[in-house]
Amino acid sequence: MIEIQNVRKSFGSLEVLKGIDLTVEKGEVVTVIGGSGSGKSTLLTCINGLEPIDAGRIVVDGTEVHAKTTDLNKLRRKVGIVFQQWNAFPHLTVLENVMLAPRKVLGLPKEKAEEIAVKQLTHVGLGEKLSVYPTRMSGGQQQRMAIARALAMSPEYMLFDEVTSALDPQLVGEVLDTLRMLASEGMTMICVTHEMKFAREVSDRVAFFHKGVMAEIAPPDALFGAPKDPELQKFLAATH
Amino acid sequence: MFNTALTISDLGFLAQGALMTLAVTAVSVAAGTVLGVIFGVVRNQIGPYWSAPLTFVLDVFRSVPLLIQLVLGNAFQSIAKLGWPPFTTSCVVLSLYTAAYCTEIVRGGIASVPPTTRRAARSLGMTWWQDMRYIVAPLATRVSLPSWIGLTLGVMKDSALVLWLGLIELLRASQVLVTRLQEPLLILMICGAIYFLISFPIARLGGYLEKRWSND
Numbered sequence: 001m002i003e004i005q006n007v008r009k010s011f012g013s014l015e016v017l018k019g020i021d022l023t024v025e026k027g028e029v030v031t032v033i034g035g036s037g038s039g040k041s042t043l044l045t046c047i048n049g050l051e052p053i054d055a056g057r058i059v060v061d062g063t064e065v066h067a068k069t070t071d072l073n074k075l076r077r078k079v080g081i082v083f084q085q086w087n088a089f090p091h092l093t094v095l096e097n098v099m100l101a102p103r104k105v106l107g108l109p110k111e112k113a114e115e116i117a118v119k120q121l122t123h124v125g126l127g128e129k130l131s132v133y134p135t136r137m138s139g140g141q142q143q144r145m146a147i148a149r150a151l152a153m154s155p156e157y158m159l160f161d162e163v164t165s166a167l168d169p170q171l172v173g174e175v176l177d178t179l180r181m182l183a184s185e186g187m188t189m190i191c192v193t194h195e196m197k198f199a200r201e202v203s204d205r206v207a208f209f210h211k212g213v214m215a216e217i218a219p220p221d222a223l224f225g226a227p228k229d230p231e232l233q234k235f236l237a238a239t240h
Numbered sequence: 241m242f243n244t245a246l247t248i249s250d251l252g253f254l255a256q257g258a259l260m261t262l263a264v265t266a267v268s269v270a271a272g273t274v275l276g277v278i279f280g281v282v283r284n285q286i287g288p289y290w291s292a293p294l295t296f297v298l299d300v301f302r303s304v305p306l307l308i309q310l311v312l313g314n315a316f317q318s319i320a321k322l323g324w325p326p327f328t329t330s331c332v333v334l335s336l337y338t339a340a341y342c343t344e345i346v347r348g349g350i351a352s353v354p355p356t357t358r359r360a361a362r363s364l365g366m367t368w369w370q371d372m373r374y375i376v377a378p379l380a381t382r383v384s385l386p387s388w389i390g391l392t393l394g395v396m397k398d399s400a401l402v403l404w405l406g407l408i409e410l411l412r413a414s415q416v417l418v419t420r421l422q423e424p425l426l427i428l429m430i431c432g433a434i435y436f437l438i439s440f441p442i443a444r445l446g447g448y449l450e451k452r453w454s455n456d
Contacts, residue, residue: 087360
């Protein structure tokens with residue numbers, strides 16, 4: 001369970017998160033929508049401790065993320081994140097990209113790490129690309145590789161930060177299909193996305209962020225069907 | 241055929257000089273690179289403000305002519321009663337000189353690795369050290385290699401200046417022969433050819449590694 005309690009975060013004088021409360025249960029899929037600069041991506045990077053927070057607390061399975069005693073490297077094995085930019089390691093092949101963390105972070109033997117990497121890459125449809133360098137692949141393929149790389153650590157939670165925003169339109173589908181597959185397998189996910197149709201399909205709940213505040217959160221039918229917040233109404237009208 | 245007074249033993253003398261050039265270069269480039277990597281990483285980690293004193297010292301080593309550094313370094317070790325032989329003094333000064341340049345190369349190489357790539361590594365649970373070792377080091381090395389090869393070749397040629405501390409390296413050995421045999425053209429051509437023979441493999445190694453790392 002991920003518990004986010006009254007989290008505040010500023011970059012300089014700009015307050016990007018103004019007291020966010022959100023609890024995500026095991027097995028739940030929560031998507032976060034909202035305009036640029038609404039703080040949704042920042043929240044994700046705070047959840048696995050890549051960004052410090054100014055106030056409030058985030059607790060993952062009883063571990064307070066920003067406590068001084070928390071071993072963030074250990075926590076991050078549990079909470080995978082995939083970014084808008086897929087950030088392939090360009091000097092490693094696709095297989096090596098996915099094997100690296102299981103070998104070095106989990107300390108698995110080479111054969112075991114390779115077995116996991118092949119399994120995850122096959123799962124996201126890249127079983128044929130094992131020995132290719134990532135720069136030789138399309139953005140969609142690289143993003144799926146990044147997803148496999150995160151999954152290879154067997155995380156219990158996955159955070160997706162606008163993973164399709166940097167892709168050409170024709171490549172968005174293959175990545176969303178991968179996310180749909182994960183959701184159907186019961187992975188606990190928080191997805192920041194601009195894909196409204198996708199959000200509607202996979203989410204248990206959808207949260208709308210506006211200027212650092214979670215203005216509305218509801219199951220997709222309610223949020224898209226009968227939005228209450230005036231900003232959300234405007235946002236949905238603009239995106240349709 | 242032209243006549244020359246150059247004998248086989250003279251060529252052996254030149255070869256000994258070349259070995260001295262190689263030894264001074266190898267020690268200085270090795271030590272200078274290790275120091276440069278350490279300084280470069282430190283500068284990247286602690287930021288420009290805290291590394292200002294280090295940057296200043298390295299700037300001095302980059303801007304003062306090497307000859308002056310060698311003479312002053314020798315004077316210093318003498319005043320401090322360190323009792324260093326010329327070889328040690330030469331290697332220490334050349335190492336610091338190399339380190340000053342290498343620091344900039346390393347810093348640039350590290351800075352060339354996108355922060356988002358490093359963030360991805362950390363988000364997988366890698367420690368700072370693992371990120372440095374498995375992501376930053378290989379990527380920064382690829383970017384830095386051409387400059388580092390250039391630095392190595394430069395130091396190899398600059399090492400001729402250690403003759404002022406009395407070391408008989410390749411150029412000094414040539415001078416000795418020129419003075420004795422009065423055949424400057426031939427001897428300097430041989431001397432230049434030897435410098436080339438030393439440099440060429442290093443340059444080719446650089447080209448080979450670049451090609452190998454280009455993922456093609």
